Each structure stands twice: as structure tokens, then as C-alpha cells.
Amino acid sequence: DQQVKQNSPSLSVQEGRISILNCDYTNSMFDYFLWYKKYPAEGPTFLISISSIKDKNEDGRFTVFLNKSAKHLSLHIVPSQPGDSAVYFCAASNSRSSGSARQLTFGSGTQLTVLP
Amino acid sequence: NAGVTQTPKFRVLKTGQSMTLLCAQDMNHEYMYWYRQDPGMGLRLIHYSVGEGTTAKGEVPDGYNVSRLKKQNFLLGLESAAPSQTSVYFCASSRLGGTGELFFGEGSRLTVL
Numbered sequence: 001d002q003q004v005k006q007n008s009p010s011l012s013v014q015e016g017r018i019s020i021l022n023c024d025y026t027n028s029m030f031d032y033f034l035w036y037k038k039y040p041a042e043g044p045t046f047l048i049s050i051s052s053i054k055d056k057n058e059d060g061r062f063t064v065f066l067n068k069s070a071k072h073l074s075l076h077i078v079p080s081q082p083g084d085s086a087v088y089f090c091a092a093s094n095s096r097s098s099g100s101a102r103q104l105t106f107g108s109g110t111q112l113t114v115l116p
Numbered sequence: 117n118a119g120v121t122q123t124p125k126f127r128v129l130k131t132g133q134s135m136t137l138l139c140a141q142d143m144n145h146e147y148m149y150w151y152r153q154d155p156g157m158g159l160r161l162i163h164y165s166v167g168e169g170t171t172a173k174g175e176v177p178d179g180y181n182v183s184r185l186k187k188q189n190f191l192l193g194l195e196s197a198a199p200s201q202t203s204v205y206f207c208a209s210s211r212l213g214g215t216g217e218l219f220f221g222e223g224s225r226l227t228v229l
Contacts, residue, residue, distance in 0.1 A: 043220030
């Protein structure tokens with residue numbers, strides 16, 4: 001049973017428009033959420049995160065929104081650029097169960113393609 | 117600025133063979149992890165380590181062993197490879213007291229025939 005789900009395997013967006021990537025989770029004990037970006041033949045790289053005490057975190061063109069009641073988070077990229085084309089993974093952790101070593105539970109990823 | 121380095125990058129094994137994947141990090145991180153990535157499954161944690169000389173099981177530990185003899189190195193071993201272990205393996209590290217930001221290596225693609 002996947003505790004973190006990304007139901008859209010792929011998303012195509014025109015350059016300059018907004019990209020919205022979605023993620024749902026089932027474990028109410030998760031208290032920290034992260035987004036990673038992955039290019040082909042490279043490892044994932046950290047993009048942005050949000051604590052469960054917040055509902056929004058912004059970093060430049062990237063904004064993550066958290067809706068705890070719906071157990072849903074989303075990543076907004078505005079404006080989208082061709083270089084943003086990559087696989088985006090949502091991840092979650094529960095600090096109380098994993099202690100100081102954060103064990104992340106990942107979603108299956110969404111392939112974003114930004115069309116020029 | 118090497119970060120996290122994995123060797124080898126590619127390997128083909130026959131069923132029943134053994135091998136070791138090496139991960140090295142130069143960021144003085146306390147925590148190290150091994151994940152595997154399979155299509156439609158995301159990344160799943162195999163084993164992790166909270167410090168030199170320690171290891172712990174993750175979500176999918178069966179068929180793998182690990183060792184952390186030095187702080188900067190984390191080894192993943194397959195004693196008797198099976199086709200189900202065909203995957204891309206990622207090593208990652210994170211610092212003490214961090215909030216979950218992991219630094220990943222480039223991955224090692226393993227095929228078991």
C-alpha cells in the first residue's frame with residue numbers, strides 16, 4: 001500500500017505557463033514533505049520542502065502548498081521553463097518514527113515536460 | 117566537489133552471483149542510505165546507517181546486506197543476485213539534525229540475468 005501517491009505519471013505544459021504537480025498521502029503521522037527533481041542518468045536533487053506546521057512555502061519560481069485536512073500537497077512552478085523538464089518526486093517523513101535519521105517515503109514520480 | 121559517488125555505474129550479473137556497490141561521500145554526513153528505484157514504484161529504502169559501525173533495515177531489506185566501516189563509505193552487498201534485484205540503486209547521505217534533505221549519488225544500474 002503506497003503511503004505517498006503521485007497519480008499523474010506525466011504532465012506537459014507550455015513554456016511560460018504554470019505547472020502543477022500533485023501528491024497525496026495516507027499516513028497522518030507524516031510531518032515533513034519534500035520535492036525532488038531528477039534528470040535522466042542523474043540522482044534526485046532536493047528542490048523544496050514544507051513542514052506540517054505550514055501550508056505554503058515559496059522559493060523563487062517554486063511554491064509548495066500543503067492541505068493537511070485533504071492529505072494533499074502540490075508543487076507549482078511559475079513560469080515553467082524547458083529546463084524544468086524532469087521527473088519530480090514527492091517525499092514524506094515522520095520524525096517521531098525515524099528519529100534523527102529521516103526515512104523518506106517517496107511517490108512514484110511525475111514526468112514533467114515543458115514545451116518550448 | 118564530488119558529493120556522493122557510487123561505483124560501479126553499471127553492472128550485469130548472472131543469477132546467483134554476488135557483488136558489492138560502493139558509496140562514498142565527502143560531506144562528512146552522519147547518515148547514509150541505499151534506495152532502489154523501479155518503474156512505477158518510486159524510490160524504496162533498502163538499508164540505512166545513522167553513523168559509522170551502525171546499520172538498520174529499511175522498507176525492502178531482503179536479499180541485501182550493508183556495512184558502514186568508515187563514516188564516508190556505505191557498502192551494499194548482494195550475496196546471491198536474483199532477477200528481482202534488477203533495478204537502479206541510489207545511495208544518499210544527510211547531515212545530523214537535518215530535516216530530511218538527502219544528497220544522492222548518480223545511481224548504479226544493475227541487471228541480473
